[in-house]
Amino acid sequence: MIEVKPVRRVELSLWQKTYYPELWKGMLVTSRHFFVNLGRHVGRSLGFKTKPARVTIMYPEERRPISPRWRGRHRLMLRPDGSPRCVACMMCETACPDLCIYITAGESPDGRVEKYPVAFEIDLLRCCFCGLCVEACPEDAIRMDTGYLELASYSRAEFYVDREFLMHGSILTTHSQYAGELDGRPAHRIDLVKLARGH
Amino acid sequence: MWLDLGLIVGKIAVAFTGIITGAFVLTWAERKQSALISDRIGANRAAILGIKLLGLINSVADAMKMVFKEDFLPPKGLRFLHAMAPVFAMFPVFMTFAVLPFGPPISIGDRIVPLQILQLDIGVLYILAFGSIAVYGVMLAGWASNNKYSLIGGMRATAQMISYELIIGLSLIGPILVYGSLDPGVMATAQNEYLWGWIPKWGIIVQPIAFLLFLPAAMAETKRAPFDLPEGESEIIGFATEYSGMRWGMFFLGEFAEIVVLAAVLATVFLGSYQVPFLFDGGEMAGLAGFHFPWGAYVPLGEWVVVALRVFSFGFKVLVLMWLQMQIRWTFPRFRYDQLMRVSWREMMPIALLNIGVTALIIRLVS
Numbered sequence: 001m002i003e004v005k006p007v008r009r010v011e012l013s014l015w016q017k018t019y020y021p022e023l024w025k026g027m028l029v030t031s032r033h034f035f036v037n038l039g040r041h042v043g044r045s046l047g048f049k050t051k052p053a054r055v056t057i058m059y060p061e062e063r064r065p066i067s068p069r070w071r072g073r074h075r076l077m078l079r080p081d082g083s084p085r086c087v088a089c090m091m092c093e094t095a096c097p098d099l100c101i102y103i104t105a106g107e108s109p110d111g112r113v114e115k116y117p118v119a120f121e122i123d124l125l126r127c128c129f130c131g132l133c134v135e136a137c138p139e140d141a142i143r144m145d146t147g148y149l150e151l152a153s154y155s156r157a158e159f160y161v162d163r164e165f166l167m168h169g170s171i172l173t174t175h176s177q178y179a180g181e182l183d184g185r186p187a188h189r190i191d192l193v194k195l196a197r198g199h
Numbered sequence: 200m201w202l203d204l205g206l207i208v209g210k211i212a213v214a215f216t217g218i219i220t221g222a223f224v225l226t227w228a229e230r231k232q233s234a235l236i237s238d239r240i241g242a243n244r245a246a247i248l249g250i251k252l253l254g255l256i257n258s259v260a261d262a263m264k265m266v267f268k269e270d271f272l273p274p275k276g277l278r279f280l281h282a283m284a285p286v287f288a289m290f291p292v293f294m295t296f297a298v299l300p301f302g303p304p305i306s307i308g309d310r311i312v313p314l315q316i317l318q319l320d321i322g323v324l325y326i327l328a329f330g331s332i333a334v335y336g337v338m339l340a341g342w343a344s345n346n347k348y349s350l351i352g353g354m355r356a357t358a359q360m361i362s363y364e365l366i367i368g369l370s371l372i373g374p375i376l377v378y379g380s381l382d383p384g385v386m387a388t389a390q391n392e393y394l395w396g397w398i399p400k401w402g403i404i405v406q407p408i409a410f411l412l413f414l415p416a417a418m419a420e421t422k423r424a425p426f427d428l429p430e431g432e433s434e435i436i437g438f439a440t441e442y443s444g445m446r447w448g449m450f451f452l453g454e455f456a457e458i459v460v461l462a463a464v465l466a467t468v469f470l471g472s473y474q475v476p477f478l479f480d481g482g483e484m485a486g487l488a489g490f491h492f493p494w495g496a497y498v499p500l501g502e503w504v505v506v507a508l509r510v511f512s513f514g515f516k517v518l519v520l521m522w523l524q525m526q527i528r529w530t531f532p533r534f535r536y537d538q539l540m541r542v543s544w545r546e547m548m549p550i551a552l553l554n555i556g557v558t559a560l561i562i563r564l565v566s
């Protein structure tokens with residue numbers, strides 16, 4: 001049987017129903033804030049050490065401490081020799097609920113490793129920053145940087161980040177820079193036309 | 200003749216600058232006051248050469264932005280009416296101020312000059328009339344936009360304004376009965392009388408219910424929260440949807456001007472206009488200008504000091520009432536439309552009628 005938990009509505013007293021007195025009580029609250037804060041502002045500008053009258057963080061100048069658990073932009077970890085730690089196992093691509101990771105696997109030049117990602121691209125505009133890719137990775141090759149929150153750009157294309165960007169945090173490398181590694185296989189890079197079509 | 204003309208122009212200039220400055224300061228106060236209430240800082244980014252003037256530069260920046268924004272007219276919109284609507288919304292507000300005295304009559308040479316642009320026996324009717332004309336601005340804006348949502352928004356706003364216009368009219372009848380005049384100048388003078396010799400006979404004291412009715416009704420008339428349903432963007436698109444740039448700005452400058460004028464009307468009718476308790480000028484006290492306290496104390500003041508004090512007191516009252524309206528706007532939640540209508544027709548209207556009846560009865564019994 002479904003249990004029903006009745007939620008008792010708060011009955012308003014007649015005094016409250018008349019509306020006016022309660023409104024003025026509300027006015028008292030806001031007025032107190034107004035005058036207290038005004039006093040603090042004036043005190044500060046006169047050089048007194050009063051409590052700050054605000055909760056605002058003046059963003060570009062002041063920054064809010066970010067939680068260590070913050071999931072920011074992705075990063076691909078490197079081996080000591082500078083090659084990506086990723087073995088192109090596609091676990092993250094599979095785990096991703098937004099299907100926004102696109103990996104093209106290639107045979108690794110390193111004999112001890114089978115595969116490596118020729119192209120590794122993430123569409124950050126589709127990403128919901130759930131961190132499942134990080135959880136899924138068996139190689140600890142993909143992580144999410146904490147402390148990084150300025151994900152802003154003037155074009156959509158710049159949110160489509162590629163392997164070099166993920167490895168080195170550098171600006172977008174052009175396709176041709178590593179096109180040679182692709183051996184004629186298509187990379188998943190979506191151009192703006194495709195993005196506009198809704199992919 | 201020339202002196203008269205000069206005086207009139209001078210008074211108009213004073214009143215006009217007063218309202219415009221008030222409206223301009225209000226655009227700033229709206230942002231800063233709401234910030235203070237909610238423990239924020241508010242506008243503080245715009246600066247000229249690093250000088251921010253506590254955020255006042257932001258208002259200048261806002262104005263510049265509005266002037267340079269595209270002036271949009273929807274296709275098939277009615278160009279003339281679309282352009283006129285903001286004027287209709289703003290112009291009556293400025294006209295209203297004409298009958299309000301902003302200071303006591305002063306004597307220059309051998310003539311008495313009232314500090315009131317227009318001395319009108321039917322002043323209150325004049326205020327109500329121009330208040331009603333402001334409805335046209337909203338309605339025309341909705342109509343000329345050639346947008347059904349705007350039209351509906353305009354109709355809704357009109358219905359609201361008319362409903363509350365009614366309450367304004369009814370609640371002003373009480374004070375009219377008490378003062379026995381429709382002239383704000385006479386009302387102002389009458390408020391320097393005292394009940395039992397010591398309670399100032401201000402409108403708020405002799406007509407408290409009328410005050411409590413007039414304040415919210417007039418705020419509904421200015422279309423500001425908690426009555427800002429014309430902009431109820433969560434339910435319907437407002438009447439000003441198809442307005443941009445300075446035309447939109449005029450609507451809201453008009454709204455701010457309305458706050459100033461409303462504060463002035465409230466001060467005039469209910470808060471003793473320019474009167475300061477127990478302050479009399481020479482004419483009223485046989486040449487003994489100054490404070491005459493009911494317990495017999497007398498602080499002599501010069502005739503001009505009295506005038507200055509009174510003009511200042513009017514300005515101060517207007518400022519306080521402007522502050523109050525802002526505070527109300529940032530405190531109370533918005534009404535729902537049916538609540539709005541119910542409050543007007545089923546709650547405020549009977550009380551207003553009752554107030555008139557009781558007032559009339561008391562006046563009849565007392566006299």
Ligand code: SF4
Nearest residue numbers: 096127128130131133
């Ligand atoms: S954070 Fe989530 S949505 Fe974003 S790429 Fe990783 S798995 Fe996909």
Ligand code: SF4
Nearest residue numbers: 086087089090092137
């Ligand atoms: S799960 Fe890790 S190793 Fe596998 S493809 Fe993704 S990043 Fe590379």
